[in-house]
Amino acid sequence: MANELNQTTEKLHKCQLLLASELKRLCEKHNIKYYMIAGTLLGAVRHKGFIPWDDDMDFAIMRCDYARFLKVCKAELGEDFVLQEMFIDKNYALPMAKLLLKGTVLAEYTTVNNKALKGIYIDVFPFDSIPDSEALRKKHSRKIYILKYLFLAKQSYKFPKKGEYKKSLIYALLKFASFFVTKSFLRNSLENELCRFKGEKTKKVAAIGGAYPYSKESVERQWFEESVELDFENIKLSAPKDYTEYLTYFYGDYMTPPPEDKRENRHNVVKLDFGKYNF
DSSP: OHHHHHHHHHHHHHHHHHHHHHHHHHHHHTTOOOEEOHHHHHHHHHHSSOOTTOOOOEEEEEHHHHHHHHHHHHHHOOTTEEEEOTTTSTTOOOSSEEEEETTOEEEEGGGTTOOSOOOSEEEEEEEEEEOSSHHHHHHHHHHHHHHHHHHHHHTTOOOOOTTOHHHHHHHHHHHHHHTTSOHHHHHHHHHHHHTTTTTOOOSEEEOTTSSSOHHHHEEEGGGGSSEEEEEETTEEEEEETTHHHHHHHHHSSTTSOOOGGGOOOSSOEEEEEOTTOOO
């Protein structure tokens, strides 16, 4: 069973490398700065590639370049790939883009009831400016949290797991409230709030659509002012030059792997089809 799981993860990684290579191609061609972040960056530094038990890839692009990235994808994305973002796929509710591998299926616990296109993917987050004032950040965070989860509830994303009674109650209330607003209103309101400080060179930026809370996703802009290339499996990918500071902030002693009983992915994949990609 473990061997079968490892083989599946290896195939998934090979598919994700195809997507990452396409991201790299387009960004380099059009001089768009992109960065590995989160577990992808940790994998590059600690493993020279994927964390063996990880099941996704995360990248970020500053908001000032993000719209141009989406435009380039719409015009030049290779025929094997699909761009997904909330103004293109109207059933998709996450405030960041995905590149999907055409002809594949990957459904997670959270998306099983949602009608958006599903495929093997990589995540591409916009890095948004956030206010320097802690009071303003708290206010900004609350607005985004409410809008984000209202939109997810409206789109039938599934979050609380069995036994999480408090979260289930909150989610049920959000689901009820979402009946009184349209998808279009929530989509536009969320985008406007994400971009509220667009153009301001604040000290911090955040991948607000990420899995961590707003406060944890808030990182120093200066860490990303320069980039370097790091080996990642059989290719090189861009990373923030100050990746040591970033990884220490997120993971502490990041070069020490967690205990074996903590080595798990967090996406709870419930359906996976590689299509023609049988490596």
